[in-house]
Amino acid sequence: MRLKNYKTDLSKRLADPAYAAEYLAQVLADKDSATFLIALKDVVEAGGGVGALAGRVGLKRPSLYRILSKNGNPTLATLQEILQPLGLRVSIAAA
Numbered sequence: 001m002r003l004k005n006y007k008t009d010l011s012k013r014l015a016d017p018a019y020a021a022e023y024l025a026q027v028l029a030d031k032d033s034a035t036f037l038i039a040l041k042d043v044v045e046a047g048g049g050v051g052a053l054a055g056r057v058g059l060k061r062p063s064l065y066r067i068l069s070k071n072g073n074p075t076l077a078t079l080q081e082i083l084q085p086l087g088l089r090v091s092i093a094a095a
Contacts, residue, residue, distance in 0.1 A: 010042065010046075011042070011045060011046045012046075013046075014042055014043050014045075014046035014047075015046045015047065017086065017087035017088055020043045020046065020047075020086065020087075020088060021088055023039060023042075023043065024036070024039055024040065024043060024088070027039040033073075034070040034071070037067075037068055037069065037070055037072050037074075038070060040068060040082070041068040043086060043088075044064075044068065044082065044086070047085070047086045050064050050065055050068070053082065053085060053086075056085045057081045057082060057084075057085060058081075059078075059081075064082075067082070076090065
């Protein structure tokens with residue numbers, strides 16, 4: 001029996017904005033910013049990759065890679081710019 005490559009399967013699922021939103025929300029609930037940035041990078045890769053997104057948001061590719069690294073610290077404005085072309089947005093909900 002051949003096993004599925006989880007990255008390929010995850011990437012297909014993350015191409016759906018509703019699935020990507022839930023994925024990011026679940027990771028964000030863990031309150032680990034480094035893990036959130038890794039998950040965000042997964043979503044970016046599923047949405048066409050860092051190079052394609054960098055062009056759409058007006059950032060240079062190395063800058064976007066740095067933002068999405070585990071040591072990245074994006075501002076709220078940058079996070080919104082990254083999410084918008086992926087069909088996502090930042091929102092606040094009551095606990």
